[in-house]
Structures are given as C-alpha cells and as structure tokens.
Amino acid sequence: MAGNKLDLMAQAELQVLVPYATDFDLKDLEARIASNPNDGRDQSSALFSIPSRKSLYFDEHLSVLVVLNKPGGAEELQDWLSYLTINLEVQAFGSESRHSNTQGTDGHSTQPVSRDVIWSGPVNPAEPPVAINDGNGSALVWALHCFLSRPRVRMQHPMITFKASGTFRQPPSSTAQHPGDKLLSSGVPASINVLEPLSGDRGLQGITPQLTALRLDRISVPTSLDATEQSIRSKPQKPFPALPAISARVRYSKSGTSSARPATIANLDIETSPFQDEEIELTDVNMQLAAGSAEDLCAGHAISLPKTFQPRDDVVFLFRLVANDDEGFESRADSLSRALEIWVNARVCVSDECRPTIQMRWRTTVDFSTALNPSYGGPSQAMQRNSRPSSLPLASDTLADNENKSQQRATAMPGFGVTMTLTAPREVCVGQPFTWDVFLVNRSDRARKLAILVIPKRNAGDHQSRLSKTSVASTAGGQRQGIDHADAVMDENRLYGIQKGNSQDAVRIVCLSTDVRIGNLNPGFCHNTELKFLPLSKGILQLEM
Numbered sequence: 383m384a385g386n387k388l389d390l391m392a393q394a395e396l397q398v399l400v401p402y403a404t405d406f407d408l409k410d411l412e413a414r415i416a417s418n419p420n421d422g423r424d425q426s427s428a429l430f431s432i433p434s435r436k437s438l439y440f441d442e443h444l445s446v447l448v449v450l451n452k453p454g455g456a457e458e459l460q461d462w463l464s465y466l467t468i469n470l471e472v473q474a475f476g477s478e479s480r481h482s483n484t485q486g487t488d489g490h491s492t493q494p495v496s497r498d499v500i501w502s503g504p505v506n507p508a509e510p511p512v513a514i515n516d517g518n519g520s521a522l523v524w525a526l527h528c529f530l531s532r533p534r535v536r537m538q539h540p541m542i543t544f545k546a547s548g549t550f551r552q553p554p555s556s557t558a559q560h561p562g563d564k565l566l567s568s569g570v571p572a573s574i575n576v577l578e579p580l581s582g583d584r585g586l587q588g589i590t591p592q593l594t595a596l597r598l599d600r601i602s603v604p605t606s607l608d609a610t611e612q613s614i615r616s617k618p619q620k621p622f623p624a625l626p627a628i629s630a631r632v633r634y635s636k637s638g639t640s641s642a643r644p645a646t647i648a649n650l651d652i653e654t655s656p657f658q659d660e661e662i663e664l665t666d667v668n669m670q671l672a673a674g675s676a677e678d679l680c681a682g683h684a685i686s687l688p689k690t691f692q693p694r695d696d697v698v699f700l701f702r703l704v705a706n707d708d709e710g711f712e713s714r715a716d717s718l719s720r721a722l723e724i725w726v727n728a729r730v731c732v733s734d735e736c737r738p739t740i741q742m743r744w745r746t747t748v749d750f751s752t753a754l755n756p757s758y759g760g761p762s763q764a765m766q767r768n769s770r771p772s773s774l775p776l777a778s779d780t781l782a783d784n785e786n787k788s789q790q791r792a793t794a795m796p797g798f799g800v801t802m803t804l805t806a807p808r809e810v811c812v813g814q815p816f817t818w819d820v821f822l823v824n825r826s827d828r829a830r831k832l833a834i835l836v837i838p839k840r841n842a843g844d845h846q847s848r849l850s851k852t853s854v855a856s857t858a859g860g861q862r863q864g865i866d867h868a869d870a871v872m873d874e875n876r877l878y879g880i881q882k883g884n885s886q887d888a889v890r891i892v893c894l895s896t897d898v899r900i901g902n903l904n905p906g907f908c909h910n911t912e913l914k915f916l917p918l919s920k921g922i923l924q925l926e927m
Contacts, residue, residue, distance in 0.1 A: 549612070
C-alpha cells in the first residue's frame, strides 16, 4: 500500500492558473462548481474555463491558483495533505542588453537570457483546498497571493513564468516509533561526555559539566530523496509578458525657509508607462522620514487622490522633509543623514473585473548636511587675465575663406537655429504653481534634439566683491618694493571671515518640470510644451535655462 501511494503521486502533476479577475478566490470557484450540474466533467470545465490574464505588471499583488491533478478520487488526497509540501516560484527572464549579442552555433546572433527569482513561497497547509472530481481523476486547488517585485537585472522584453514544485513524504507506519517519544531506544549506548576530565576541578565545587559528543558532530543533510519521498512534476507554463505600470524617481533641493532644524524639499516624479493603453489610478502617495517629519506641500491646493491618469502622464508631488536634531543620532558624522521610506499605491484600470493593484515601496537615505562654503564661486576678477583672445591669429590668405564660410553658415543657421518663445502669466502668487508656455521653432537646416533644464539662480550677495579684493599683504609688499607681483589667491584670515559670515542661499523657486526632452525636431517644424514652477518667496526670481 505504501508503494501504491508513491506510485499515485508519481503520476500527479502541478499546474498554476492566473485568473483574469483581480479578486478571484476559492469561494468564487466553489460558486462556479455549484452552479454547474453534478457531473464530474462539468466540475473540471468550471476550473479550466476561468479566464486568464494576458500580461502582468511589476510591483503587482497577484492571486494565483495552484492545481494538483492526480488519478483517482479526491477523498484520499484529503488524508495525505499533512505529508504534502508545495512551493511556488515566480521567475522573470529576458535578454540582458541589445548590444550583448553572441554568435550561435548556426551562425546567427543570439542574446544571453538572464533570470531572476522575484518571489517564492509555500502553499499554506492549514488552508483547506477545493476538491474537484472528474471522470479521469481528481484535483485539489489552492489560492496563493504573491508579489511581483522588480528583477534585480535590467532586461529587454521581460517575461514572467510560474513554476510549482512539490514533494510527497510517505506516511509513517503504525509500528514505527512515535516521533514525539523523548525516551532513548533500548540497547543504544550513551554518547561520550567531552567535559568529563573537568569533573575533578575544585573551582566547579563538585559540579560535573556535561557536553555530549553528538552536539559536536557535523550534521549531514541528505541531498537526494530517499525511498519514502516522491517529487511531483510540474506542468510547463506559458510565460506572461511583463512591464512596469509606473516609474518614480526622487530629487532633493534645500528648503527656502529659514529654520533651526535642517529641511529639504523632496520632488517625487511619477510617470505612467508609455507601453500600455490602460488608465492608471493613483490612490496613495506618501513619505515617512525616520527621526523627522515629512509634510505634503501639495495637500489641499494641488492634486487630490485618488485620481486617474492617462498613459505617458507625468505628475510631481512635493514633500518638505524636516529632521529632528535630538533623535536618531549614531555618530557625529552621520547625524544629518536620515532614512526615508517612500510608497506609491495605484490601480491599473484594465476593465471593471480586472484592476491590478500596484504597490511601490522603497527606502533611501537623505543627507541634510550643507557645504562648508556654498557661496564660494569662481575665480575673482583679480585672478583673471586682462587680455584673453577668443581665437589664435590666422594667415591673411585663409581669412577670406573663413569669413565666406562663416557668412554662409550664419545665413543657413542663425546661431543654433532654434528659436524659443516663452509666455508667462501676468500675476504669480507665492505657494501656487504657475505654468510657462514654451514654443520652439527649428529654423536650421538639420534635425535637432533639445533638453530644457531650469536651474534656479542663487543670489551671490556681496561675497564676490569681497573675493575680488586683493590680499592686503601682497598689495602692500608690491607697492613698497616697486615690483609687480601676482595677486595672492586669498589670505587665511579673509577666507575664514568669508566662510564664517556667509549665509546659505535659499532656493526661491522650484521647477516642477524636472526633465523636458524634445527629440528629432525636423527643419521647419515647431513644438509646444509647458514648464511648471512653484514660487517659494516674493520678489524678482531669476532662472537659468
């Protein structure tokens, strides 16, 4: 009878199903079976007629069905559940890079395939499965929840596959010794006491130390299955195409408000996937700073969640991170570094029945330290040369040719050849975002690729005028001796005074359009885009583009 059980499990097969409905569970399966007539063939059709997903998403919480098919009835399987172990492994695979082609045996170029396990876990033995009887056999169905994390290797055209593995251990016979019996078997000698020579030590005061030699022996784990175990084969699964639903990145800038505690503005840029046509609903975006606080600057007057976005949309969230000075200090060197936890929750609106849940959650470190001298600029006027020619002198015969070429180039392409027109609102309020309308026209004779980067211009103050002053000692020495000397870079006392009296420049305006790229703008074509800003202070705000 024992061999019969192992033979039956050798014919068993594991299979993984991915239902199309997001909230599909075992109760829905029982309802589908109960709605059909009491025919074994109809019960099997109720299981395999469940609609399946066509594609999956990274960072998705997914519910799958693990099916164990075997010949015979399902009643005897119910008695063997305690001796059955089933594990599920989710793998992502794809080519590593487009440029890493290798030459195959047939002469064609092949790409190396990289694999990464993105989730693995066992089937809960305490959860009762759903039994399905069929005319040719029976099946047990478990529901399992898994999380499809992102692979650690960058892949081209990633795919996801599910692999279920199982092991059946032969139930012990009734004549075997009970595994819970703590008594030693008769006729077996005791192990040697390693610490017996120390029993005569006077410092132990009559206490005999005990250490059995069995505790010092190396435990060997068997690598192969013995005669009481049987592995269950897995049915090959069709891989699912996978893609990220959303992508996020964080940028930091110093806060524009003066505070006793260090503060930083975190710019969280979330972009929906351009490789799909489904809408994405953002449900929750938040940050949590260890030993500090994270304030949402967009709450109340900006985007209110939940909100639905179209593919290729880009949305920005601002958080003000403030660190506490009296918490979380391990050493003086890292006293201004804090751990920041970020999470983004969303749903992909595939249909009314299929709405996959996306959850991105990661940890990073924020450095609140400031530079020793953040306002230290370029070289002073005293260190620059009076005469700096723009080019080397040319011969008289080549001058005419160069002038003709420069005139032709200027006629065909004035400057870079791209004109930019900015349209701004008449009034701007502090703390309220505003938009610039940017209109570009390519007037050159070739296609252009542009990237618009906006950099806030800091107020230099009066430190440049102080830097332009020459050293007192060097000037006095030069006048006294009547010899022209090179100006000193800076005296130590003056450099110390500048660093001590200097104040940190605050960011007065933040650009919400972090990365604007315009590619392949053909000659004579135009392009219209927008730049979003958030003013943090009053007055004249300067930008560099």
